[in-house]
Amino acid sequence: MRMRVGSAVQPLRVGSALVALVLLVACAPAGGSTTANGTTATSTGATGTTPTAAPVATSAPATGSGAANALPALPAPSSPIPVTVIWTAVTGANGPLWTAYEEGYFKQQGLDVTLTNIASTSRAIAAILANEAQFSNTDPSTLVSANAEGGDLRLVAALTNRLVFSVMAQPSISSPQELKGKSIGITRAGSSTYTAALQALKIWNLQPDTDVTLVPLDQVPSILAGLQANQVAAGVVSPPTSIQARDAGYTTLIDLAKDGPDFPSVGISTTESMIQKNPDTVRRFVRGYALGLQRFMTDKQTAMTDMNKYLQLSDQGQLEATWQDFSQYLADPPEVPEAGMQAVIADASGAEPKAAGTAPSDYLDMSFVKELEPTGIFSK
Numbered sequence: 001m002r003m004r005v006g007s008a009v010q011p012l013r014v015g016s017a018l019v020a021l022v023l024l025v026a027c028a029p030a031g032g033s034t035t036a037n038g039t040t041a042t043s044t045g046a047t048g049t050t051p052t053a054a055p056v057a058t059s060a061p062a063t064g065s066g067a068a069n070a071l072p073a074l075p076a077p078s079s080p081i082p083v084t085v086i087w088t089a090v091t092g093a094n095g096p097l098w099t100a101y102e103e104g105y106f107k108q109q110g111l112d113v114t115l116t117n118i119a120s121t122s123r124a125i126a127a128i129l130a131n132e133a134q135f136s137n138t139d140p141s142t143l144v145s146a147n148a149e150g151g152d153l154r155l156v157a158a159l160t161n162r163l164v165f166s167v168m169a170q171p172s173i174s175s176p177q178e179l180k181g182k183s184i185g186i187t188r189a190g191s192s193t194y195t196a197a198l199q200a201l202k203i204w205n206l207q208p209d210t211d212v213t214l215v216p217l218d219q220v221p222s223i224l225a226g227l228q229a230n231q232v233a234a235g236v237v238s239p240p241t242s243i244q245a246r247d248a249g250y251t252t253l254i255d256l257a258k259d260g261p262d263f264p265s266v267g268i269s270t271t272e273s274m275i276q277k278n279p280d281t282v283r284r285f286v287r288g289y290a291l292g293l294q295r296f297m298t299d300k301q302t303a304m305t306d307m308n309k310y311l312q313l314s315d316q317g318q319l320e321a322t323w324q325d326f327s328q329y330l331a332d333p334p335e336v337p338e339a340g341m342q343a344v345i346a347d348a349s350g351a352e353p354k355a356a357g358t359a360p361s362d363y364l365d366m367s368f369v370k371e372l373e374p375t376g377i378f379s380k
Contacts, residue, residue, distance in 0.1 A: 078111035086136035100292025124193035148354035155267035158331035163256035165196035169234035286368035
């Protein structure tokens with residue numbers, strides 16, 4: 001199905017992107033926050049539009065689930081702890097998060113979770129810093145830039161430690177050098193698609209702004225729509241959108257998951273103050289995510305059913321291919337490696353000098369993941 005894209009598409013000036021991000025983090029209101037009631041997943045775009053909300057059901061973990069039995073129980077809180085969790089992109093990378101919610105693992109850990117979609121990493125960061133949400137999936141490069149401007153964000157879990165994105169181009173384009181003077185669609189500055197675009201351009205020795213224009217199109221499915229409407233020459237997309245683009249005949253210029261660098265791409269963040277004041281809540285959240293990850297990796301049918309409540313794919317082959325891709329590339333254990341984070345810092349320091357000289361420990365708190373590793377819950 002062809003998706004409509006608004007006609008007013010403005011190119012992104014890379015030199016000003018991080019300045020704009022800092023301003024958003026400092027003062028932008030966070031759209032899409034809702035009262036944490038644990039019964040409804042909301043979906044709010046960064047522009048104020050509301051995409052089609054996926055139906056969400058709250059259910060208990062399957063009886064006898066190996067995942068549920070892998071962890072010793074924590075003492076139950078006196079009442080469920082309300083938590084708002086942001087997901088920012090329509091991608092299979094969120095599969096374990098959605099499974100944790102749909103299969104009741106957060107509830108099992110004593111949390112009353114509301115999932116909300118904010119289609120902008122920078123606005124998600126603003127919501128976290130304002131305590132309008134407690135956790136969000138986050139691009140590590142954007143997190144480094146936000147902390148350089150005074151944020152206190154920490155990654156507490158990894159989703160992917162590689163860039164699970166492909167650059168798909170119009171069928172008439174067969175090589176990266178043919179992109180000179182043309183445009184590449186991304187979601188927006190500060191997103192993982194933005195980071196992936198910069199990494200691809202670096203590999204190809206092309207410069208943003210001078211050789212190629214980056215065009216923000218808001219959400220990943222809209223990038224494919226932009227290709228279909230000939231608004232962009234290429235686009236940075238992740239599964240399932242990359243699979244849909246491939247099936248539609250677009251050219252794969254690079255699959256960064258296979259041919260790109262080891263580079264943490266998406267993690268789950270909260271604030272250092274949240275970790276210090278509410279470590280029990282953070283522990284319960286990471287445990288719930290870990291249970292969702294284990295179920296996603298080992299129960300294909302449940303994973304695909306849960307994932308498709310949000311992806312809403314009609315093609316079962318594309319759904320299965322999305323699960324296959326992410327079962328291969330999801331971080332398991334969900335730990336950001338220090339070497340990978342050091343690469344992110346080095347890369348971000350070029351545009352954000354304040355990040356130079358910082359260390360992975362300034363951005364990571366993997367202690368909650370590490371304390372689960374002896375339980376054997378993780379596959380690798």
